[in-house]
Amino acid sequence: LQAEMSEEFGTCVFDVTLDCEDGAPVGGEAEHALLVTELVMSAPDGARVGARVHPVDHPAFEADMDVIARDAGQRLTHIMIPKVESVADVDRAEKALLAAYPPGLPLQVLIESPGAVHRAFDIAAHPRVQSLSFGLMDFVSAHAGAIPADGMGIEGQFTHPLVLRAKLEIASAAHAFGKVPSHCVVTEFKDEAAMRTAARRAAREFGYTRMWSIHPGQIRPILEAFSPNEQQIETASAILLAAAAADWAPISFEGSLHDRASYRHFWQLLERAHATGRNLPAEVASWF
Numbered sequence: 001l002q003a004e005m006s007e008e009f010g011t012c013v014f015d016v017t018l019d020c021e022d023g024a025p026v027g028g029e030a031e032h033a034l035l036v037t038e039l040v041m042s043a044p045d046g047a048r049v050g051a052r053v054h055p056v057d058h059p060a061f062e063a064d065m066d067v068i069a070r071d072a073g074q075r076l077t078h079i080m081i082p083k084v085e086s087v088a089d090v091d092r093a094e095k096a097l098l099a100a101y102p103p104g105l106p107l108q109v110l111i112e113s114p115g116a117v118h119r120a121f122d123i124a125a126h127p128r129v130q131s132l133s134f135g136l137m138d139f140v141s142a143h144a145g146a147i148p149a150d151g152m153g154i155e156g157q158f159t160h161p162l163v164l165r166a167k168l169e170i171a172s173a174a175h176a177f178g179k180v181p182s183h184c185v186v187t188e189f190k191d192e193a194a195m196r197t198a199a200r201r202a203a204r205e206f207g208y209t210r211m212w213s214i215h216p217g218q219i220r221p222i223l224e225a226f227s228p229n230e231q232q233i234e235t236a237s238a239i240l241l242a243a244a245a246a247d248w249a250p251i252s253f254e255g256s257l258h259d260r261a262s263y264r265h266f267w268q269l270l271e272r273a274h275a276t277g278r279n280l281p282a283e284v285a286s287w288f
Contacts (some may be wrong), residue, residue, distance in 0.1 A: 009277025029060035040072040052080035073101030106130035112138035120173035136184035183208040189215035199225030227276040236266035
């Protein structure tokens with residue numbers, strides 16, 4: 001599917017992350033790490049594939065990192081570390097990564113507890129961290145029943161104050177250090193309308209720039225929600241073309257002032273359009 005959609009959109013529009021943490025049966029962690037390594041190495045050229053290993057305090061973590069990073073590091077785009085609680089956990093993960101694969105890889109981290117949310121800004125500041133993801137289900141479970149089970153659902157995750165606060169803190173921490181905030185999953189994978197609504201809210205209200213899917217059917221609704229629409233692309237292109245013609249001095253566009261602050265916003269919008277495979281006007285497409 002990744003290859004098919006890359007052909008369709010002219011760029012790779014989603015990553016695949018192979019899972020060791022929840023994917024491996026208890027007692028079968030070593031065999032599962034070998035399977036993940038085999039799958040990574042068999043991926044076609046140009047594929048974007050990462051791996052989620054066990055948490056740093058799990059007995060299988062070191063072995064996961066040693067096997068997967070050592071034998072497949074050259075083909076991986078990232079390694080995800082779940083249940084990160086502090087910068088010390090990131091340091092430990094980085095040490096294991098570099099021991100297994102000295103060139104290193106970006107680390108994506110999962111924030112899944114109240115303590116981790118409290119330390120999200122420190123975690124995001126780590127130079128090895130590429131992305132912060134919100135682990136909704138573990139976050140709710142970490143509250144010992146204080147958040148009801150529907151806090152994990154499509155409605156509750158957008159209404160319960162503690163969940164909302166966590167989402168906003170993670171997004172803010174990521175943006176503060178130029179990292180990517182990735183929104184949590186929607187488990188109701190057969191409800192496409194709910195999926196679209198959640199993705200739109202994550203992008204427009206909570207500041208997330210990526211989102212996890214747990215089923216192939218969720219990918220296109222997510223992509224659509226996180227992509228700028230045609231009107232936004234048209235406006236951004238017109239403003240930036242006028243700005244370029246003015247050597248990036250302030251301009252008036254349809255009665256409004258624009259300067260370098262808004263130019264950055266519209267440039268980032270076009271970057272996102274390009275990354276999600278949207279068609280750009282020929283005059284700005286050459287910029288990418």
